[in-house]
Amino acid sequence: MNKASNRRGAFRIAALAATALLAGAAASLAADMAPVSEAPVAADTIAAKSPWQVRLRGLGVITRDSGFVDGIAGSDLSFSDTAIPEMDISYYFTDNIAAELILGTTSAKVYGEGSIAGLGEVGKTWLLPPTVTLQYHFTDFGAFKPYVGAGVNYSMFYHQKGTNASSLDVKNTVGAALQVGVDYMINDHWGANVDVKKIFLRPDWEGTLGTTPISGKANLDPWLVGAGITYRF
Numbered sequence: 425m426n427k428a429s430n431r432r433g434a435f436r437i438a439a440l441a442a443t444a445l446l447a448g449a450a451a452s453l454a455a456d457m458a459p460v461s462e463a464p465v466a467a468d469t470i471a472a473k474s475p476w477q478v479r480l481r482g483l484g485v486i487t488r489d490s491g492f493v494d495g496i497a498g499s500d501l502s503f504s505d506t507a508i509p510e511m512d513i514s515y516y517f518t519d520n521i522a523a524e525l526i527l528g529t530t531s532a533k534v535y536g537e538g539s540i541a542g543l544g545e546v547g548k549t550w551l552l553p554p555t556v557t558l559q560y561h562f563t564d565f566g567a568f569k570p571y572v573g574a575g576v577n578y579s580m581f582y583h584q585k586g587t588n589a590s591s592l593d594v595k596n597t598v599g600a601a602l603q604v605g606v607d608y609m610i611n612d613h614w615g616a617n618v619d620v621k622k623i624f625l626r627p628d629w630e631g632t633l634g635t636t637p638i639s640g641k642a643n644l645d646p647w648l649v650g651a652g653i654t655y656r657f
Contacts (some may be wrong), residue, residue, distance in 0.1 A: 442643075452648060474657035477514040479617050481652030482507065490643035500538035501546070506530045509597055510650055519563050521528050524573065524603075526555040526621070531580065531583075534592065534629075535641065547592030551578040553623065555601050567610070573603035577623050590632040594642060597627040607654045615654035622647055 435449045484507050491501030510528035517523070536543030557575030581594040605619035625644040632638065 430437075435479055436444075438620075469610040473612070475515065475516040476657045477654065478657075479509045479512045479514070479619075479652055479654045480581060481512075481617065481619065481650035483510040483528060483650040486647040486649065487532065488643055488645040489537065490645070491641055493536075493640040496539060498539035499536070499640070500540070501640070502535045502537050503642070503644060504535075506532070510648075511578055514559075516561075520561050522559045522561060522571075524557050524575075526557070528553070532644070533587075534541070536588075539607055540641070543588050543633075545587040546589045547584065547586040549581045549584040549592060549594050551564050551579050551581045551594075552643040553577055555621070555623065557601055557603050559603070567608055567615075569607040569615070571603075571605055571607075573601075573605075575601045575603070577601045577625065579623075579625055579627065581627070586631060588632060589638070592629065592631045595627050597625065599624040599626065609656075610652070615650055617650075617654045620647065621648045621650075 449646050483504065486505050487503040487632060489500075493499040493501075503597035508528050509532045510522050510526065512513070513524045514522045514524045529550060529552045530547060533548045534546040536546055550639060555577040559571045559573035561569055561571040577599045578596070579599065580596045583634065584592050584594060586592045601621055603621045605617060606614045608615050609615040613650065623644075623646050627642055627644070629642050630637070630639045645656035
């Protein structure tokens with residue numbers, strides 16, 4: 425399957441995952457939105473809004489196709505795109521300032537390109553890339569709550585194996601993260617979310633081709649494009 429087909433497939437799967445998440449929350453949304461006949465509560469007895477919030481998203485992971493093998497002129501790398509579920513947890517220090525922890529795991533296949541295109545699939549790795557961002561939330565647009573964020577990512581690679589290479593070892597690495605998104609709040613608790621993140625992820629890697637050690641750099645730099653549901657406690 426070529427890179428374009430992988431990317432289209434990742435977007436389709438992410439869209440289906442987000443649709444399933446939204447559909448699964450529909451009953452709870454309806455219950456929260458239903459009118460109640462209770463007597464009004466005095467303003468001074470209303471509990472303060474919780475600082476905690478969670479989101480569930482369907483996420484497309486779209487990687488950059490770039491990298492190299494040390495000492496081989498014209499070598500390049502490409503990586504498979506994937507679609508995964510993702511959860512994040514946010515804590516609001518104020519109405520405008522929040523911190524978010526982003527959790528999810530995915531896999532990537534590594535392919536030789538350029539002068540090493542004949543190598544085909546080099547290997548496969550799983551990665552766990554927890555990311556923390558500090559966000560600014562805009563509060564002047566009613567139910568629309570746009571936000572921007574920046575932070576740090578630490579990616580851990582595991583279950584690595586060579587395919588046409590004898591072995592593959594991608595090194596854990598730290599990278600920067602940028603984020604933009606918007607929540608549309610249906611009521612005080614439930615909302616819909618669209619979110620885009622850019623992770624600057626360029627790990628070193630090592631492997632063995634036959635009995636020959638090889639090494640290089642994998643410029644993954646993925647876009648994370650997601651949609652899903654928001655719940656504010």
